[in-house]
Amino acid sequence: MLDAIQFSTWAEFIDMGGYGFNVWSVYALFAILVAVNLIIPWRKKQKIVRQLKRRMALDAEIYSEDSSNSD
Amino acid sequence: MSSAAPTTSSNSDTDNIMLAARELFCARDDRVLFQNLNFDLAQGQVLQVQGSNGSGKTTLMRILCGLNDSYEGSIKWFGQEIEDQAASFFSSLLYIGHRVGVSKVLTPVENLRWSCSLKQAVSDEQIMVALREVGLRGFEESPCYTLSAGQQQRVSLARLIISPASLWVLDEPFTTLDTKGVAMLEKIMQRQAQAGGAVMVTTHHSLSIPQLTILSLG
Amino acid sequence: MAEKQTTTSAAFIATLKRDLLIAFKKKNDIVNPFMFFIIVVSLFPIGISPESDRLTEIAAGVIWISVLLASMLSMDNLYRSDYEDGSLEQLLLSPHPLFFLVLAKNISHWLVSGLPVVLVSPILAYMLALPTEAYGTLVLSLLLGTPIMSLVGSIAVALTVGLGSRGLILAVITLPMSVPVLIFGTLAVQSTLNSQSPVGYLSLMLVMLSVSVSLAPLASAAALKISVN
Amino acid sequence: MWVWFSKLGSPKWFYELSGKWLPWLIAAMVIFMTIGLVWGLVFLPPDYQQGFTSRILIVHVAVAGTSLAFFPLMLVAGIITLVWRMKLADMVAKHAAILGAWFSFITLATGSLWGSVMWGTWWEWTDSRLVSMLFQLFLLLGVISLRSALEDSETAAKACALLSIVGCINVVIIKYSVEWWNTLHQVASPVSLDPSSPNGPQFWIATLIMIVAVYLFLSVSLILSTRNEILERERRSQWVQDLVLKN
Numbered sequence A: 001m002l003d004a005i006q007f008s009t010w011a012e013f014i015d016m017g018g019y020g021f022n023v024w025s026v027y028a029l030f031a032i033l034v035a036v037n038l039i040i041p042w043r044k045k046q047k048i049v050r051q052l053k054r055r056m057a058l059d060a061e062i063y064s065e066d067s068s069n070s071d
Numbered sequence B: 001m002s003s004a005a006p007t008t009s010s011n012s013d014t015d016n017i018m019l020a021a022r023e024l025f026c027a028r029d030d031r032v033l034f035q036n037l038n039f040d041l042a043q044g045q046v047l048q049v050q051g052s053n054g055s056g057k058t059t060l061m062r063i064l065c066g067l068n069d070s071y072e073g074s075i076k077w078f079g080q081e082i083e084d085q086a087a088s089f090f091s092s093l094l095y096i097g098h099r100v101g102v103s104k105v106l107t108p109v110e111n112l113r114w115s116c117s118l119k120q121a122v123s124d125e126q127i128m129v130a131l132r133e134v135g136l137r138g139f140e141e142s143p144c145y146t147l148s149a150g151q152q153q154r155v156s157l158a159r160l161i162i163s164p165a166s167l168w169v170l171d172e173p174f175t176t177l178d179t180k181g182v183a184m185l186e187k188i189m190q191r192q193a194q195a196g197g198a199v200m201v202t203t204h205h206s207l208s209i210p211q212l213t214i215l216s217l218g
Numbered sequence C: 001m002a003e004k005q006t007t008t009s010a011a012f013i014a015t016l017k018r019d020l021l022i023a024f025k026k027k028n029d030i031v032n033p034f035m036f037f038i039i040v041v042s043l044f045p046i047g048i049s050p051e052s053d054r055l056t057e058i059a060a061g062v063i064w065i066s067v068l069l070a071s072m073l074s075m076d077n078l079y080r081s082d083y084e085d086g087s088l089e090q091l092l093l094s095p096h097p098l099f100f101l102v103l104a105k106n107i108s109h110w111l112v113s114g115l116p117v118v119l120v121s122p123i124l125a126y127m128l129a130l131p132t133e134a135y136g137t138l139v140l141s142l143l144l145g146t147p148i149m150s151l152v153g154s155i156a157v158a159l160t161v162g163l164g165s166r167g168l169i170l171a172v173i174t175l176p177m178s179v180p181v182l183i184f185g186t187l188a189v190q191s192t193l194n195s196q197s198p199v200g201y202l203s204l205m206l207v208m209l210s211v212s213v214s215l216a217p218l219a220s221a222a223a224l225k226i227s228v229n
Numbered sequence D: 001m002w003v004w005f006s007k008l009g010s011p012k013w014f015y016e017l018s019g020k021w022l023p024w025l026i027a028a029m030v031i032f033m034t035i036g037l038v039w040g041l042v043f044l045p046p047d048y049q050q051g052f053t054s055r056i057l058i059v060h061v062a063v064a065g066t067s068l069a070f071f072p073l074m075l076v077a078g079i080i081t082l083v084w085r086m087k088l089a090d091m092v093a094k095h096a097a098i099l100g101a102w103f104s105f106i107t108l109a110t111g112s113l114w115g116s117v118m119w120g121t122w123w124e125w126t127d128s129r130l131v132s133m134l135f136q137l138f139l140l141l142g143v144i145s146l147r148s149a150l151e152d153s154e155t156a157a158k159a160c161a162l163l164s165i166v167g168c169i170n171v172v173i174i175k176y177s178v179e180w181w182n183t184l185h186q187v188a189s190p191v192s193l194d195p196s197s198p199n200g201p202q203f204w205i206a207t208l209i210m211i212v213a214v215y216l217f218l219s220v221s222l223i224l225s226t227r228n229e230i231l232e233r234e235r236r237s238q239w240v241q242d243l244v245l246k247n
Helices: A010-018 A020-070 B057-065 B082-092 B108-117 B124-133 B149-162 B179-194 C008-025 C027-047 C052-075 C080-085 C087-092 C098-127 C132-160 C169-177 C179-193 C199-228 D009-043 D054-067 D070-084 D087-118 D128-149 D153-183 D201-233 D238-246
Strands: B017-028 B031-042 B046-050 B072-077 B093-096 B167-171 B198-202 B212-216
Touching (some): A010 A020, A020 D009, A020 D087, A020 D201, A020 D238, B017 B057, B017 B198, B031 B057, B031 B198, B046 B057, B046 B179, B057 B093, B057 B167, B057 B198, B072 B082, B082 B093, B093 B149, B108 B124, B108 C008, B124 B149, C008 C027, C027 C098, C052 C098, C052 C132, C052 C169, C052 C179, C080 C087, C087 C098, C087 C199, C098 C199, C132 C169, C132 C179, C132 C199, C132 D128, C132 D153, C169 D128, C179 C199, C179 D153, C199 D153, D009 D201, D054 D087, D054 D128, D070 D128, D070 D153, D087 D201, D201 D238
Parallel strands (some): B046 B198, B093 B167, B167 B198
Antiparallel strands (some): B017 B031, B017 B072
């Protein structure tokens, strides 16, 4: 398995046979694509849940005030 | 938001029901405009739709005309689904909305020549007679941007006189009319009812028409 | 009650006549896009090069792109005033198939905006030093291509007619769709210049035109119903 | 008061079902992506012609291939929206357009990073794939901007559905006409290497793994966004409120 590794040093790995910039840029772009499109929906969900909770708490407050006033 | 109370008009002659709406439900984004709304519209009837601002009057009118299809429930035309007889329904329907359908650059005659010929063949004499009847004598050939809002409204009302349509759907037709105009429109609507047609109208006026029934939305 | 109902063809003709009448009464709507077209074409030699060799090379492309932009401008008026004054609702409530009424509006729009551009194109082609033998191909390709753009653009106009402030959204939607027409239109002219036959490209455009005529009004009609909802 | 009588069934059903599937999809995505990336970066031997730039292709081909799926997906969603008026289809379509634009953009960027090595230029008009991908991106941006311009959500849903259908047909026509256009402009073409030029079987297996990984990623991202959309649009309904309370 280890024989199949194409590099013997880190420098070689970074260099990618002289095409380091291009290869690593592509992988970076891919990482951005994946990360952004997973993190954005994930964060958004947290935001939605937070907002919903706040609104429901507010609704409940108004409701209890209403019922206490009407008594 | 309050929902519409189902107010069914108590009309006895059920044989000649033109339009029957059952369990209409309509919601816009988050707001329920009306639900479980039932009513019949019979021949010879004038149905006035009442309701506060935002109660869905205009939406209801547009739904009945087929301009708006975001509703649930059934609307039947002489006992059949409208989709099955669209051509017959649309040739019997005349709708005048908030936007009256009068092009400002055209003259009243040119406007009517087009909007009437979408439904039936019409001669220029008919148009002239109708324009005279709605009080636009002398304005036949002036472009509509020179007319006042009320006069433009009258141009669209001339279609009521020309058209043989049996179902009129009028959304706030009185807003820009003066007292004479109101009386005139009431007379025309009454004539339609007597001739066996039906009128559906939204307005805040209290109408003096014997065939009147009222449908209130919440 | 049983008065004579109009035939679909009568409604078609009435709509066509009405739109032409409106167009002639609002001359600005015809003249301005047309002037825009001529001005844009005249800017290219100034911006690129007055040498006739260079101009010959770009002539077809310049004319085609200017036509695209001009038709975009004139498109905006296709349904807007009808939407604002309520005539569009009357059109939608007609008992006749909406396909033909929309087609009538598209034809009248093309007659007042597309046809003048086609007719004036030989003059502009001359100014851009396009060799004479390519005039015929250019006019033919425009004759086939401009109605396609009117028909396809009509869909986008119908979708955006309800928007208060449209800005450039119409261009963003329509311009990418005009790529095939642009490609075949310019290729036809180019092949004539290379003394090859443009018939293949022109017949492809004819196919595209017939497909657009039969499908695009359906989509426009559906789009109008959505927008007026 | 806030009784929402519309058809709740289908978004709720989707939310619950996708909730069950999501962990498995994420796990599969992580596994495939790790294998694909490690193989691609560490183990893949250099191509005899392209050297280590073949590593670019593993990612590029996977993203490019997947980005072709968006318009067909939006076409199907559009038809479902217009014919059966299913809200769920519109929610998927909304996020498919955005994700599709991302994919198209990354395809273009990775494509030009590859091209800068192989063609010596970042942008090549004679490559029909790049050009038609560019116009696919424009069309997707058109759909996105139409949706953001329309205020009423139902009108926006139908309008975008129609535009997606028209756009999908257009993408196909654009693709073929651009290809045709290119065959005539290839006199001075610098394209000597095709991304599909012969590579070792190792390359193809790695690419295949990456394609599966990218499709899994697409599904996960789309499902996450759609679930958010469901929560937002159905926020008045009882089941969403119960769900939030449970969290």
